[in-house]
Amino acid sequence: MKKINKLRPLALIIVFFLSFTLLGQFAAPSRFASAQDAPFNTATPDANGYIYHTVRENEYCYTIAELYNTSVERIISLNNLDLDCTIFVGRTLLVAIVTATAVPPTAEPVPAQPTVPPQEAQPTQPPADFVPEPTAMLDTGKVCIILFHDVDGNGMRTDGENFLYGGEVSINDRTGTVSRVSTTVAGDPDTTKPMCFEQLPPGEYNISIAVPDGFNNTTATNHAITVVSGETITIDFGAQEATPEDMNMQGEARALSPLLFILGGVILLSGLGLLFYMIRARKR
Numbered sequence: 570m571k572k573i574n575k576l577r578p579l580a581l582i583i584v585f586f587l588s589f590t591l592l593g594q595f596a597a598p599s600r601f602a603s604a605q606d607a608p609f610n611t612a613t614p615d616a617n618g619y620i621y622h623t624v625r626e627n628e629y630c631y632t633i634a635e636l637y638n639t640s641v642e643r644i645i646s647l648n649n650l651d652l653d654c655t656i657f658v659g660r661t662l663l664v665a666i667v668t669a670t671a672v673p674p675t676a677e678p679v680p681a682q683p684t685v686p687p688q689e690a691q692p693t694q695p696p697a698d699f700v701p702e703p704t705a706m707l708d709t710g711k712v713c714i715i716l717f718h719d720v721d722g723n724g725m726r727t728d729g730e731n732f733l734y735g736g737e738v739s740i741n742d743r744t745g746t747v748s749r750v751s752t753t754v755a756g757d758p759d760t761t762k763p764m765c766f767e768q769l770p771p772g773e774y775n776i777s778i779a780v781p782d783g784f785n786n787t788t789a790t791n792h793a794i795t796v797v798s799g800e801t802i803t804i805d806f807g808a809q810e811a812t813p814e815d816m817n818m819q820g821e822a823r824a825l826s827p828l829l830f831i832l833g834g835v836i837l838l839s840g841l842g843l844l845f846y847m848i849r850a851r852k853r
Contacts, residue, residue: 620665630654637664687707709852710796712804713765714738716753719787719807732756732763735781737750740766743773753778753806763803769796777805803827 647663718737734755787807
């Protein structure tokens with residue numbers, strides 16, 4: 570009996586502990602069921618994208634987090650709660666912030682631009698004063714003649730000696746097929762093109778020049794050249810302005826020319842008369 574009496578307090582403690590445990594197991598489901606079965610607000614954000622929830626009876630942070638698919642830590646952070654997430658019935662909690670998704674504006678269709686037909690290229694008209702240069706034939710050559718004012722009389726064209734006008738130039742081939750005459754041009758050698766005989770058939774040619782009055786030639790006045798197809802030959806002739814002495818000598822020579830012609834004629838006739846007289850004298 571003494572042993573039974575000693576064990577009775579221990580048995581009471583065990584029975585009390587088991588009863589408390591069983592009561593807790595039956596009470597917990599009903600509490601959770603009431604929290605889950607309670608109605609709750611639809612998760613609709615306001616104009617700023619905030620979602621709020623008002624705490625009801627038998628609601629805790631973890632049950633509210635499950636309702637809005639969030640976490641207890643998120644609810645604590647949004648509402649500045651303590652680490653135990655202490656809440657009370659009737660408090661409004663911020664449970665989520667929804668960021669509005671911008672809807673891109675619908676692009677307005679761009680009106681199609683009218684297709685402009687391509688314009689036909691207009692032919693370019695040459696200016697009225699345009700004179701096309703003659704195109705040299707492939708089977709001909711060209712000879713250009715320069716008569717320069719040989720100021721220093723050295724027979725060579727140097728800087729400052731311009732082209733001289735008035736030289737009469739003739740060109741003839743050896744066969745007598747080509748015979749042309751032209752006149753030299755005056756001007757600055759840097760800007761003036763010389764006189765040229767173009768489209769000359771290949772062959773051997775003789776060129777001669779007569780300098781203008783008041784000038785003496787300082788170079789040869791005749792040249793023999795060979796014209797080659799597709800090539801250009803340039804020949805320089807020099808002429809120096811005659812001095813007064815030269816002009817006087819030329820004038821005297823011109824004055825004597827008729828007298829010499831007459832004298833020559835007289836001598837020729839006299840010789841013929843003498844020959845005729847001698848022939849008649851022998852016959853007698």
